[in-house]
Amino acid sequence: MTSLRQRRTTLAGSITGAVIVALDGTVLTVAQPTLQRTLHASFAQVQWTSTGYLIAVAGLLVFAGRLGDRYGHQRLFALGILGFGAASAGIGLAPGIGWVIGLRVVQGVFGALLQPATLGMLRAAYPPDQLGMPIALRTSAIGLSAAAGPIVGGALVAQLSWRAVFFLNVAPALLAGLLALAVRLPKPPAPAPAPSLPGRHAVPPTAPPSGLDLPGAFLLCLTLGTLVHTLVTLPESGWTPVTASGALLVAAGCAAFVRHERRTASPLVPPGVLGSRPVGAGLAVLVSASAAMFGALFVGTYFLQDVLELDPFQCGLRVLPLAAMMVLAAPASAVVQRRYGPRRTTTTAMALLAAGILTLSQLDRTATPLAIGTGFFLLGAGFGAVMVTATSVIVRHASVDHAGVAGGLQQTAMNVGPTLGVALATMLLTLTSTMGVALLALSVLAVAGALVALALPSSHSANPAPPAAGYPQEAASRNA
Numbered sequence: 001m002t003s004l005r006q007r008r009t010t011l012a013g014s015i016t017g018a019v020i021v022a023l024d025g026t027v028l029t030v031a032q033p034t035l036q037r038t039l040h041a042s043f044a045q046v047q048w049t050s051t052g053y054l055i056a057v058a059g060l061l062v063f064a065g066r067l068g069d070r071y072g073h074q075r076l077f078a079l080g081i082l083g084f085g086a087a088s089a090g091i092g093l094a095p096g097i098g099w100v101i102g103l104r105v106v107q108g109v110f111g112a113l114l115q116p117a118t119l120g121m122l123r124a125a126y127p128p129d130q131l132g133m134p135i136a137l138r139t140s141a142i143g144l145s146a147a148a149g150p151i152v153g154g155a156l157v158a159q160l161s162w163r164a165v166f167f168l169n170v171a172p173a174l175l176a177g178l179l180a181l182a183v184r185l186p187k188p189p190a191p192a193p194a195p196s197l198p199g200r201h202a203v204p205p206t207a208p209p210s211g212l213d214l215p216g217a218f219l220l221c222l223t224l225g226t227l228v229h230t231l232v233t234l235p236e237s238g239w240t241p242v243t244a245s246g247a248l249l250v251a252a253g254c255a256a257f258v259r260h261e262r263r264t265a266s267p268l269v270p271p272g273v274l275g276s277r278p279v280g281a282g283l284a285v286l287v288s289a290s291a292a293m294f295g296a297l298f299v300g301t302y303f304l305q306d307v308l309e310l311d312p313f314q315c316g317l318r319v320l321p322l323a324a325m326m327v328l329a330a331p332a333s334a335v336v337q338r339r340y341g342p343r344r345t346t347t348t349a350m351a352l353l354a355a356g357i358l359t360l361s362q363l364d365r366t367a368t369p370l371a372i373g374t375g376f377f378l379l380g381a382g383f384g385a386v387m388v389t390a391t392s393v394i395v396r397h398a399s400v401d402h403a404g405v406a407g408g409l410q411q412t413a414m415n416v417g418p419t420l421g422v423a424l425a426t427m428l429l430t431l432t433s434t435m436g437v438a439l440l441a442l443s444v445l446a447v448a449g450a451l452v453a454l455a456l457p458s459s460h461s462a463n464p465a466p467p468a469a470g471y472p473q474e475a476a477s478r479n480a
Helices: 004-039 043-071 073-092 097-125 132-159 170-182 214-237 241-263 277-307 312-361 369-396 400-432 435-455 472-479
Strands: none
Touching: 004 043, 004 073, 004 097, 004 132, 004 170, 043 073, 043 097, 043 214, 043 400, 073 097, 073 170, 073 400, 097 132, 097 369, 097 400, 132 312, 132 369, 214 241, 214 400, 277 312, 277 369, 277 400, 277 435, 312 369, 312 435, 369 400, 369 435, 400 435
């Protein structure tokens, strides 16, 4: 049985890993202008410090989750977090922009290894009916890091240099890696042999396929990497032969991946995971919510800086209610979800998200801080709750031996969704030159996510996955 000390250590490692990744992205945004000037880089080269990382992460998350299911989430987490920290140190010492871009891709590879493991470890350490609050605490920590990132990054860049923001990751990454190596979670029990009938021998258990499905991993990596690259470049270049070819390659890669997964004996994504209605609905809700929220945040930041002509610090103060409500809404939603179920909780949260976007769409040059804060307040409340409820459903309804794949799919949704939302918002702003149209489209996307949320379970205990190893009787008694 997993002890209380092991669970707390696992939770601390999971939160630390998630915070390091979230903080890295926010502080990089602040450091990029100084980095460009110091290394005499072009704007396109600086953009590739983010794009290269995104492509590496998005393409490898699911395969990394599969590796965690096979070799252990603690091992993958330790390898990922230590490699992430080492790559951060390398970027801090990089002599030129080419080194920065290359090491950011390497950092993305290690980031892909650690992110699904942060959820896989929680699924292995906690019974299914106790996952809500650990995931909520993880989500609150991510929201807190999002709020602190620009402040910490700005202070480090101003007082030291852009290199300091990367050295910031090294010590916490080392500590989290050591924590992961110190914890030993129980392994899933071996399948019991089927009872023998009179006159017959016992039927040996059928072992699940153990292959890694490298062709499927390659197809998915190619498809998701091309998708992210196309979404990132589309707003700037528009529909060119390159972006059109990228869209066609994404469609062809998706079709080839689905065809391959149906025929292979060891699919990368087991049918029981993606074929599960709650898991599929949870993933769709996360894509919709993250696209709507990050698209609205992009438009809102554009409004604050270009229309109201606020400086970055003033802009950060106006957006602060979003991060604050993410921190507060996450644990609150875990409690609400247990009482009212994932379906009603998520649907209400998506409605709050849509209301926040619509509130922002009504702003103009006469907007008061209260009106602006109200819009971001609703965004944070809705998105923080959706993060917890949808993620809990995805992880809870995946068995322990597929927790890594489920975590990889969840993280993929959380990487593709924001990229999609920003690309959609940018294109609409370019075509219409009006903030209201872009935000209206994003609110429609949030409403669509609310409709998808109706497919989530109506109660917290509806059809959970088999309990994790180490506490089968305990979890079964709770779910009886």
